[in-house]
Amino acid sequence: MGREGGGASGRGRCVAGPGACRRRPPVAGLGGLGLWLQCLFPQPGMADSAQAQKLVYLVTGGCGFLGEHVVRMLLQQEPQLRELRIFDLHLGPWLEELKTGPVQVTAIQGDVTQAHEVAAAVAGAHVVIHTAGLVDVFGKTSPETIHEVNVQGTRNVIEACVQTGTRFLVYTSSMEVVGPNIKGQPFYRGNENTPYEAVHRHPYPCSKALAEQLVLEANGRKVLGGLPLVTCALRPTGIYGEGHQIMRDFYHQGLRLGGRLFRAIPASVEHGRVYVGNVAWMHVLVARELQHRAALMGGQVYFCYDNSPYKSYEDFNMEFLGPCGLRLVGTRPLLPYWLLLFLAALNVLLQWLLRPLLLYAPLLNPYTLAMANTTFTVSTDKARRHFGYEPLFSWEESRTRTIRWVQAVEGSAQ
Numbered sequence: 001m002g003r004e005g006g007g008a009s010g011r012g013r014c015v016a017g018p019g020a021c022r023r024r025p026p027v028a029g030l031g032g033l034g035l036w037l038q039c040l041f042p043q044p045g046m047a048d049s050a051q052a053q054k055l056v057y058l059v060t061g062g063c064g065f066l067g068e069h070v071v072r073m074l075l076q077q078e079p080q081l082r083e084l085r086i087f088d089l090h091l092g093p094w095l096e097e098l099k100t101g102p103v104q105v106t107a108i109q110g111d112v113t114q115a116h117e118v119a120a121a122v123a124g125a126h127v128v129i130h131t132a133g134l135v136d137v138f139g140k141t142s143p144e145t146i147h148e149v150n151v152q153g154t155r156n157v158i159e160a161c162v163q164t165g166t167r168f169l170v171y172t173s174s175m176e177v178v179g180p181n182i183k184g185q186p187f188y189r190g191n192e193n194t195p196y197e198a199v200h201r202h203p204y205p206c207s208k209a210l211a212e213q214l215v216l217e218a219n220g221r222k223v224l225g226g227l228p229l230v231t232c233a234l235r236p237t238g239i240y241g242e243g244h245q246i247m248r249d250f251y252h253q254g255l256r257l258g259g260r261l262f263r264a265i266p267a268s269v270e271h272g273r274v275y276v277g278n279v280a281w282m283h284v285l286v287a288r289e290l291q292h293r294a295a296l297m298g299g300q301v302y303f304c305y306d307n308s309p310y311k312s313y314e315d316f317n318m319e320f321l322g323p324c325g326l327r328l329v330g331t332r333p334l335l336p337y338w339l340l341l342f343l344a345a346l347n348v349l350l351q352w353l354l355r356p357l358l359l360y361a362p363l364l365n366p367y368t369l370a371m372a373n374t375t376f377t378v379s380t381d382k383a384r385r386h387f388g389y390e391p392l393f394s395w396e397e398s399r400t401r402t403i404r405w406v407q408a409v410e411g412s413a414q
């Protein structure tokens with residue numbers, strides 16, 4: 001981290017990996033030499049036709065909450081896209097509608113823990129956006145499985161890039177790679193260089209930290225063909241927007257409680273949030289600019305940010321749930337913190353006792369309580385400086401879109 005400054009631009013050169021050159025039809029009559037010349041000196045006119053749609057992207061986890069937004073954003077905003085591969089354990093039916101567009105959409109059902117499946121999907125791709133992961137802070141999955149998917153899965157993606165000659169890898173990391181830490185120390189509007197004691201105990205942040213480290217260390221490794229791998233990691237804070245399962249859960253919980261939610265966290269605790277459309281846009285931009293600014297961006301981490309307001313987790317949710325008819329009761333937490341902590345610990349015990357019979361995984365546990373109860377917000381412009389990022393969606397638009405989505409959830413629940 002912390003390495004900043006100007007970097008050489010690879011713009012205009014054959015920067016998209018050996019596959020890019022291999023894939024274009026050779027210049028007639030010149031055979032292999034033509035192929036070379038074409039890579040070195042693109043012909044006039046190619047920029048707008050053949051060259052415009054030349055790249056193959058792979059999105060792992062492309063059917064998840066964030067992954068779907070990345071997929072749709074790529075199709076809307078990436079003119080260089082020729083083929084989009086979507087790799088996921090569970091493929092969504094909505095993929096079908098994408099297959100009628102001008103870009104070839106290839107759905108691949110696969111498991112990131114299976115190295116051969118990953119290698120087959122990666123082969124021939126120019127860019128990999130690795131969002132697949134097990135997001136579990138509720139104890140639904142074993143720590144071993146979280147490690148297997150998040151760490152070994154990432155290792156498999158890296159090795160596949162190296163073996164098949166894919167040069168650009170974007171990894172979806174998380175704010176939790178930094179914190180909040182188990183000491184509950186605030187991270188108040190920090191940036192990528194803010195010192196913070198990152199201490200991980202919970203399997204999910206541990207796995208994200210290890211995986212991020214693997215990705216950053218892989219930057220510069222030689223891939224098949226001899227060119228260097230260029231990697232970077234994006235660290236979203238808590239993502240919200242259309243498709244956010246936890247928002248849906250809070251909404252339904254509020255409906256069950258007669259249209260009320262009860263404040264558990266002091267309003268003064270700030271929790272970083274970022275709109276899913278802007279996180280997706282950052283992925284698209286990073287993937288694009290990594291190809292031109294490898295020296296500057298390779299091996300870097302970027303927090304994901306936008307203009308969403310700094311609020312407590314609950315007050316922020318009310319920005320959407322309020323207009324949908326829910327009310328947050330209390331200006332201060334209704335239960336004292338020690339009692340919440342006791343209930344959180346009780347939930348852990350219940351989870352353990354009930355495990356042989358059923359999966360008991362409530363929202364409240366000591367880790368989620370610590371997350372919600374510790375200030376963690378970012379304030380940075382590193383993404384703007386390095387790759388020209390500006391949020392695509394204003395706060396008002398992000399809010400409106402999310403409210404509309406919650407209202408649609410409500411409609412479909414009736």
Ligand SMILES: NC(=O)c1ccc[n+]([C@@H]2O[C@H](COP(=O)([O-])OP(=O)(O)OC[C@H]3O[C@@H](n4cnc5c(N)ncnc54)[C@H](O)[C@@H]3O)[C@@H](O)[C@H]2O)c1
Pocket residue numbers: 060061062063064065066067087088089090110111112113130131132133134135149153172173174175208235236237238239240
């Ligand atoms: N949701 C957030 O607030 C948030 C914040 C920061 C970072 N992230 C990161 O963003 C990424 C996406 O998170 P999300 O919220 O969209 O989660 P999600 O669960 O909605 O999506 C993850 C996707 O990965 C797929 N997947 C899981 N295991 C797989 C496997 N073994 N092989 C192939 N695919 C597999 C799932 O099927 C799913 O479609 C994750 O890496 C997560 O750590 C999420």
Ligand SMILES: CC(C)CCC[C@@H](C)[C@H]1CC[C@H]2[C@@H]3[C@H](O)C=C4C[C@@H](O)CC[C@]4(C)[C@H]3CC[C@]12C
Pocket residue numbers: 135137173174175176237238239246264265271313363364367368369371372
């Ligand atoms: C006191 C309780 C009732 C409130 C519980 C809220 C809790 C479920 C919320 C609070 C903070 C949320 C996490 C935070 O937004 C950031 C991330 C990072 C990401 O990598 C995965 C999701 C996660 C952990 C959110 C999960 C839900 C949390 C813990």
